[in-house]
Amino acid sequence: MMRALFGSPIDRNRVRSLLLVLCAGLFFGSACAESSHDSERLITLAESFEVDAKLSQQQQLPIVVFISQHGCEFCELLREKVLFPMMRSGQMQEKAIFRELSLDQDFFALDFDGERISGMKFAERYGSVLTPTILFLGEGGRELARKRVGINNIEYYSFYLGQSLEEATSELVNSD
DSSP states (O other), X not given: OEEOTTSOEEOHHHHHHHHHHHHHHHHHHHHHHHHHHHHTOOSEEOOBHHHHHXXXXXXXXXXXXXXXXXXXXXXXXXXXXXXXXXXXXXXXXXXXEEEEEEOSTTOEEEOXXXXXXXXXXXXXXXXXXXXXXXXXXXXXXXXXXXXEESOSOTTTHHHHHHHHHHHHHHHHHHTO
């Protein structure tokens, strides 16, 4: 038997059991939280910009890249107040290929040339390391409209996002 800080005996089996229960709770709790977050995922995570570029050409739709990072309160605000409502209404699926790209250290995607790239390196190419940022891209990663950095006014964000989306679509269609 071991002695606790204050001199009372501690049973090792009891400590092991307690630690096992705590670890299981943390593991399953985080897994449940993650799965509920995934079930709420309305924006597809960026996986392959090479594939998205082909889809963009076929459907004549710009690629809209939402750059975010874990713990970004403004990213969450933008998701909840603007992006998710637009996705739920079906507005975005008909107007753009919408992807989310994370600046978090463990996030990677395939670039327009098929090479693996970190979210941070991808964002740095566009001078977009502040979150949230929204890029409007076309073939080969060409910017089709001015990027939206941060949130000036959440009430008007949908309007400005719509303007940028129209500009990007027009640029995409007229460049062919």
